Amino acid sequence: VLKEDASLPAAVRIKLNNKSVELGDGKDKKGARVKVFGRIHELRVQKTATFIILKDGYGKLSCILPAGDLTKNYDALMFALETALVLYGEMRATPEGVTADDNRELHVDYYKVLGAAPSDLDAITNKVSMQQDPWDAAMLDNRHLVLRGENASAVMKLREFVELAFIDSYREMHFRKVSPPAMVQTQVEGGSTLFKYDYYGEEAYLTQSSQLYLETVIQSLGDVYCIEKSFRAEKSLTRRHLSEYTxxxxxxxxxxxxDLLEHIEELISRVVDKVLADETARGYMETLNPGFQKPSRPFMRMKYEEAIEWLNKQDPPILNEEGKPHVFGDDIAEAAERRMTDIINRPIFLTHFPVEIKAFYMKKDPNDLRVTESVDVLMPGVGEIVGGSMRMDDYAELIEAYKKNGIPHEPYYWYTDQRKYGSSPHGGYGLGLERFLAWMANQHTVRTCSLYSRFMGRCKP
Ligand code: 4AD
Structure with a gap:
């Protein structure tokens, strides 16, 4: 059994992002004696010493256990990836020619194993998660272990940063954050993707979008935003559809x-700037998407009608879902949209979609009543990441729109009322955080952009 040498200075507990620790030089200058908790990320046993790269969720640290009492015991023999332990020792600068995280290494004088691990984890952590198919059921069943890996966890760390960058950007632009309900009795984006459930004997749904609620508070709160979960009972398996998304x-x-288009462009640009300006976030970007470049402004703007022409003009033409050339009124399906975005290879504001293929609440373009004042933002590699529009602000027109779309207007009285009590020209949008992240972090699918993704056939772990 190991014993801590009582004559050594008391160790100070640090997390691995603490970079202000005094470093020794291995000769006259002593470094601080510290105590670090973490798990084994890499392990190398050599004759002279055992080398551990320790990780604690904040950073990594090279740790050296000189061969001897520290290595010749049962615990050390059982060291494996993910073994949890606390290590004590002196922090020193790495010698010339050696590279290590933060240019420092821990010369261990004592440790305790807190949680051993079997030695089969190699197969599930980082290196493998890069190569394995993210659609693979084994990957998803083992998500809790995959998240231990460097890449999977880097995506989650970047995600937090991006979410906070949105919050900061909104604050700078004087938007107020609210928190609308997730349990609702109205639809926003069509009945086919509604998750229904029993609410004390009444039919209710998980929200598809908080838009309608946001529209009811601009009058008193000014410009508002929310970052909440939305739910869609998507019946197709694609790499960008989730059942539960942020x-x-x-x-x-x-x-x-x-103004709406300008605002969306400004918001996206601010978030990207914040990520690139932060040293830690830039580090994640360098791991995940080293070639990333901030899109140049202004973003490209293209009307739906021009996009239809563009698709037909390609050689060979990009066809619609029935294998025919696109005609005005067609939905631009995911495959066609993705091809277009990848060929153009820059963000596109696709605007002015036909009334028939868009949601009931969208305002018509006064200059062309066939189309709506609507926008989808398309990003290379992902396709649509934002959907937005101006909202119908005329009472009678909205009542008519419910009718046309076969939606009973009574349950929407609280939404319609805004058109009665001081209506105003207004608009907004929704951005899928996982899709935004898939774009920034160069992920093949939104599934790796969600902590535990939910989609058709997958509601666990
Ligand atoms: O285009 P959508 O359906 O628009 C709305 O819900 C509006 N009511 C939002 C608003 O104006 N406040 O969805 C907006 C965005 C999409 O562009 C996409 O990024 C994301 O939400 N999204 C999904 N992300 C992942 N999985 C799904 N199933 C998604 N459905 C939409």
Whole structure:
């Protein structure tokens, strides 16, 4: 059994992002004696010493256990990836020619194993998660272990940063954060993707979007936003559809369509700037998407009608879902949209979609009543990451729109009422956080952008 040498200075507990620790030089200058908790990320047993790369969720640290009492015992023989332990020792600068995280290494004088691990984890952590198919059921069943890996956890760390960058950007632009309900009795984006459930004997749904609620508070709170979960009973398995996703939504009062487009471009640019300006976040980007470049402004703007022409003009033409050339009124399906975005290879604001293929609440373009003042933001590699529009602000027109879409208007009285009590030109949008992240972090699918992704056939672990 190991014993701590009582004559050594008391060890100070640090987390691995603490970089202000005094470093020794291995000769006259002593470094601080510290105590670090973590898990074994890499392990190398050599004749002279055992080398451990320790990780604690904040950083990594090279640790050296000189061969001897520290290595010739049962615990050390059982060291494996993910073994949890606390290590004590002197922090020193790494010698010339050696590379290590933060240019420092821990010369261990004592440790305790807190939680051993079997030695089969290699197969499930980082290196493998890069190569394995993220659609693979084994990967998803083992998500709790996959998240131990460097890449999977880097995506989650970047995700937190991106979410906070949205919050900061909204604060700078004077938006107020609210928290609308997730349990609702109205639909926003069509009945086919509603998750229904029994609410004390009444039919209720998990929200598809907080938009309608945001629209009811701009009058008293000004421009508002929320970052909440949205739910869609998507019946197709694609790499960008989840059943539960994080929805960044905002609503702006007293604006015109162009103001909305400007705002979305400004928001995306601010978030990207914040990520690139932060040393830690940039580190994640370098791991995940080293070639990333901030999109140049202004973003490309293209009307739906121009996109239809563009698709047909390609050689060979990019066809619709029935294998025919696109005609005005067609939905631009995911495959076609993705091809277009990848060929153009820069963010596109696709605007002015036909009334028939868009949601009931969208305002018509006064200059062309066939189309709506609507926008999808398309990103290379992902496709649509934002959907937004100006909202119908005329009472009678909205009542008519419910009818046309076969939606009973009574349950929406609280939404319709805004058109009665001081209506205003307003608009907003929703951005899928996982899709935004898939774009920034160069992920093949939104599934690796969610902590535990939910999609058709997958509601565990
Ligand atoms: O285009 P959508 O359906 O628009 C709305 O829900 C509006 N009511 C939002 C608003 O104006 N406040 O969805 C907006 C965005 C999409 O562009 C996409 O990024 C994301 O939400 N999204 C999904 N992300 C992952 N999985 C799904 N099943 C998604 N459905 C939409």
């Amino acid at each position: 929805h960044v939504e905002a609503e702006l009062d007293f604006i015109e369509f162009d």
